[in-house]
Amino acid sequence: MKAYPITTRYIKRGEDFIPIIIDAIRNSGIKLEDGDFIVLSEKMVSTAEGNFVDESKFEPGILAYFCYYWSKYLWGYALGKLLNIKEEKIKNLRKLPKKETLRHKETVIRTVGLRYALKPYAEGGLDLTNVPGTYVSPLPKDPKKWAERLYNEVKKEFGVDVVVMVADTDATYRIFKWYITALPYAINGIISGIGVLGFLLGRLAEIFKVGGFAGCTPLAIAGNKVYKNYSIDQFVRIAFICDRVHNTIKNINEVLEKYNSYVITEEILEKLKHTPVVVVKIKEEYIPNR
Known part of the structure; x- marks a missing residue:
């Protein structure tokens, strides 16, 4: 598979990102096909909800x-x-x-x-x-609703049947055959809502070699029914790949180093490059640059 980050401007609180994403995909030159994944940052969804x-x-x-x-x-x-x-x-x-x-x-x-x-x-x-x-910004209140909205709009505008996923950067761990996260919720098949215990179990699974980090955490999925053929392991791997290609501030210490402040302003955010959307082509082979 190969992931393509989609650049957008900074999306402000309460702003509907759906038309912005449609325009950004159209201007990216990427040709969407049936079965492609469009993966959204949970932050963009929460921001659109005004969930601050x-x-x-x-x-x-x-x-x-x-x-x-x-x-x-x-x-x-x-x-x-x-x-x-x-x-x-x-x-x-x-x-x-x-x-x-x-x-x-x-x-x-x-x-x-x-x-x-x-x-x-x-x-x-x-x-x-x-x-x-x-x-x-907490996790989105209703990520499924936004995933379904984008799916329907993509189908209408581009005539293709894709899969839309909302994902968080936080980890999903595998423990034997089970998957677990420290987040309050996740897609079906991932144990959630147990807080720090999920983190502790995941780290211990890695130390005792009975599992460990599996990828990032999908919060909602909508669209092409082909996604039902995918395993949890594949979903979290896709989410992880997308997290790797996002261009965003990863932690507050980066802000301190770049701007000598622990407070991020809208002026700072507007200067940054934002790639809150990633298109993943499952059938396209990834060939690293040499």
Whole structure:
């Protein structure tokens, strides 16, 4: 398979992205065919829903302090090493900014629950790297609706029967024959809603060689019924490939390095290149550049 990122302008809160994507695909020069996958970033879907939460509205409580120290010290100096978390992420945990992290942890606790705030990073799908100001964006409220809307519009405009997937960058793990994620929800076939426990089990599966990281997490799928012939392993692999070709800020430390700020403004977002849509051609062979 081969993945093609589709460039769009920055899509603002509450803005309908469907016509923007249709125009972007039309201008990309890519010819869509039956059975192709169109994979959407969950962030774009949440943004279109206006699904933002203002972290500045929350005053950190005792559980937020607990989660801050838990992440910075227990994950940063003990669990991170034991569970083979990447060294770069461990370093980032050790230098977590206290004020911003406390508000973020409080937001996670109130929005999705303590079991997600105990995760060291990417807590419950709340994204703070590609939204403006002090806002964070939870997972979409209704990703299936948006996937079906785009599917119908693509069929109408291009006359092709594709598969539309909404996917999150957070991991799906395989444990023996089961698949699990630390996100609040995922497509059928992936165990979800268990928070930090999903992360712990996934890391342990890798250490004991009974599974491990399988890919990124699909949240919703709509369209061509051919997708019913695919396995969970194939879905999460497609989501992972798309995550690799997205051009986006991956973590808040990138913002600090580039703009000397932990706060992202709309001006910063408008300067960045955005590829929230990826077209995946299943039958096209990927040949790496030499």
